[in-house]
Amino acid sequence: MRMSGSGKPAWLVKHVRVWGLPSRCALPLLILLAGLFFTLGYWRFEWQQTQASQRRAFESEMRGLGQRFLLQLGAQRQLMQGVQGFLLAQPQADEAALRRYIQALPLDSDFAGLQGLMVARSGPGGLRVAQVEPGHSPSRRALGLDLMALPALQDLLLRAQGRARLTCSGLLDLQALQLGRGQGYLLALPVWHEGPLAGRLDGGAAEPPAAWVLAALNSQELLAGLYAEIPPGLALTFYDGAPASEARLLFRASSLALGEPPAAGQQSQDRRLHLEGQDWTLRLSAGPEFAERFGAGELRAVPWVGGLLSVLLSLLAWLLLTSRDRAQQLAERMTLAVRESERRWAFALEGAGDGVWEWDLSSGNIHCSLRWKTIMGLDPALADPNLSLLCARVHPQDLARVKSEFQQCLDGQASTLVSEYRVAGPQGQWNWVLSRGMVAERDDQQAPLRVIGTLSDINTRRQSEERVRFMALHDPLTELANRAHFDERFHFALANARRYNESLGLILLDLDRFKPINDQHGHAVGDLLLQTVAKRIRGSVRETDTVGRIGGDEFVVLLTGPVTPETAQLVLEKIFNQVALPMELNGVKLEITCSLGLALYPQDGVDELSLAKYADDAMYRNKRAGRRLMSAQPTLQGSAGGMGSQAAD
Known part of the structure; x- marks a missing residue:
């Protein structure tokens, strides 16, 4: 030159x-x-x-x-x-x-x-x-x-x-x-x-x-x-x-x-x-x-x-x-300043609870801080891990997505990496972490050479978010589905039953004489009683069925298909018998019964309103009959009514 x-x-x-x-x-x-x-x-x-x-x-x-x-x-x-x-x-x-x-x-x-x-x-x-x-x-x-x-x-x-x-x-x-x-x-x-249109004649x-x-x-x-x-x-x-x-x-x-x-x-x-x-x-x-x-x-x-x-x-x-000399001195001071800045940056992140990592793609080495190892559930005294060990600690359901997000960052499709995923904890649990990073150095062909980033523990935040989502859809006392969530499941199940020509069942349940128990023994005992009844109802149905609480002492059960009158009646009897079992709450021995009403799709109704009304009418017929368990189907009334009479006696 x-x-x-x-x-x-x-x-x-x-x-x-x-x-x-x-x-x-x-x-x-x-x-x-x-x-x-x-x-x-x-x-x-x-x-x-x-x-x-x-x-x-x-x-x-x-x-x-x-x-x-x-x-x-x-x-x-x-x-x-x-x-x-x-x-x-x-x-x-x-x-x-x-x-x-x-x-x-x-x-x-x-x-x-x-x-x-x-x-x-x-x-x-x-x-x-x-x-x-x-x-x-x-x-x-x-x-x-x-x-x-x-x-x-x-x-x-x-x-x-x-x-x-x-x-x-x-x-x-x-x-x-x-x-x-x-x-x-x-x-x-x-x-x-x-x-x-009653009474309308000749356009009148x-x-x-x-x-x-x-x-x-x-x-x-x-x-x-x-x-x-x-x-x-x-x-x-x-x-x-x-x-x-x-x-x-x-x-x-x-x-x-x-x-x-x-x-x-x-x-x-x-x-x-x-x-x-x-x-x-x-x-x-x-x-x-x-x-x-x-x-x-x-x-x-x-x-x-x-x-x-x-x-x-x-x-x-x-x-x-x-000046060439001055530039060289300045470069040296800048190098020292950059190193000091990196140390301060790492110290600040460590103090904030984040871990720091660096991935050298040319050698495949991964350098990480002690805090990073703690968040990943690794022993801080161990040497820096390799890529295979890190992949083994990521949840199998998240691994493919995490690899794709890292690859997008390396290919330049994303300027930064922001990925949330689960890693194995020291006690065998899965903890949520947030990894942020960026490509810090590329070669002349724009191939990545070095990636740096941080790792944050977001397990508490994710658990709080999941709890908020759960509470939005469930009753806070019994943790059963609330009215809005149950209506959504009911609507979806009914649409699915119509599409595939299947049957389903709706059970309404009302506790008998709950208010006197609540007034006599206090709300604490009343709340425990509702929680106990909720567990017994939930234990009486399949995991695919939905149990909800729609009022003070009113519960509802959605039986998804295939459901026959006989199988629905067996579930009805099981719920009735489980609820009627004696219980001891806060030192108080109690027994309570319930009134139930059953409606089947499509025999008893073709939409939410008609099924709910049929089941509600059946439940109140049972109440008027002396709080006995009666079948919603005429062919089963004899056997179910007899069982309900024995329970009442």
Whole structure:
């Protein structure tokens, strides 16, 4: 290579002097400009990623908050349809029977804002409210009220009659209409004993409904119960109708600090909610705290860090070009500084509980810290492990995925390695770890030479996450499936039975005289009794069957196919006998019996509602028969009834 008089390459001197600058100034300037350009590009990329992440999270929160409201109104609809079904199934039932049915529903805990359930019947005096439940509800003043005489309700009743389904009113003054407290909505559901088309002849009008099921909802109480807690950094506003108008504001909730402005680019978004003929508008606004949750604070540091690094690199180039001796001394000091930095980095990670590892691909050696060996369940006194030993300690179900993630990092498909997997512990258990790493050195052909990374113990975090997922789907007292989880399993099993033409069974179980035991011996004994009964029920069925707790002393069992009336009856008898066994709880000897009801698909019903109603009716027939175990199938009633009589004796 031809050299200039200064000892530098001639091509370098030629090019840098084109700008009229000496090499010691031009090259550092190029490095500075390149670093700033790279920083700007990286900042813009991270900014786009952060904005996209914020938008996805914001839209997800918007969908979730809107779904809360729709699910709550859906629950109100199911409640009213249940009363409608009761009136259809028992048209001659008196007020006491309907009151007992409604009192069995969890109105206080699951139906915030409900002012009361009303049943109105047509008569010579008009459409008057004949019954209000519960008797202490705010809607009790509506008893005897002629609904058709109220202009505000005529349109609602006519729309509901025309639609032949549940219909929601516009915003009403419930206080003035004597239907409840404050402002809210009235849900109306017509009831025809012969169907909504009864009496329709030659295009004429249908007969008026024989009865009405109505529910008054206080909008403030309903929304306060749904949105008492919202995610940090968000402000929620709820309006009646669409589009939103401040004059029709219903509710406002915010987790923003006082006076905190919305975040730029995500100030507000409206979502229209429509259900049962009524519209609402949900407006969600994001504040700076919401943006901070998705890296906005870290993003602001990128220009400063990138600019600082660019300046440092350009200064380093200037120093290197100034003097060969000076550059050599600086290189030596930098080498020492880098080694010290690595030692400090390793010390800091060790102090934080993380282990450090380095993989030399050219030799195959793996160098690791003592903390790394402890996390991997290895003896710290042993020599550094090899790759075969590490693969042997990874859970077989995770090994293929971990190898693929490592290979993607080595091939450059992923800039960094982030992998969570299980490793064998010293006591034979499996512990969760998080491995992070990156390729620190490549050759001229971009083949990886050295990989460095850290290893973190995340076993406690994963166990907590799994426990949270478990508690979301199970009853905290008995650890049986809760109502939502059981409904999901029931729906899936029923769909599977329809598809493959299989049968399944549904068992409803109610403990007899549980309340006197709970009142006499205290809630501690009552809770132990429920836990004992849950274990006995679970031990009486197969692992493929599902057992759930849907109320205080009410349990439900889903028998998956193939299920015959005979096998289902055997399970019924086994559960009855197991529950009736004596038990001793906290020194108290107790015996308790239960009432059971069985429904089989497809003999007794073809959907969730019909099967549940059949099993519920069977259970209450058993209660009326003296808390005996009776078969839900006529061909088995003799044998099962005899067994139940002996148990009662």
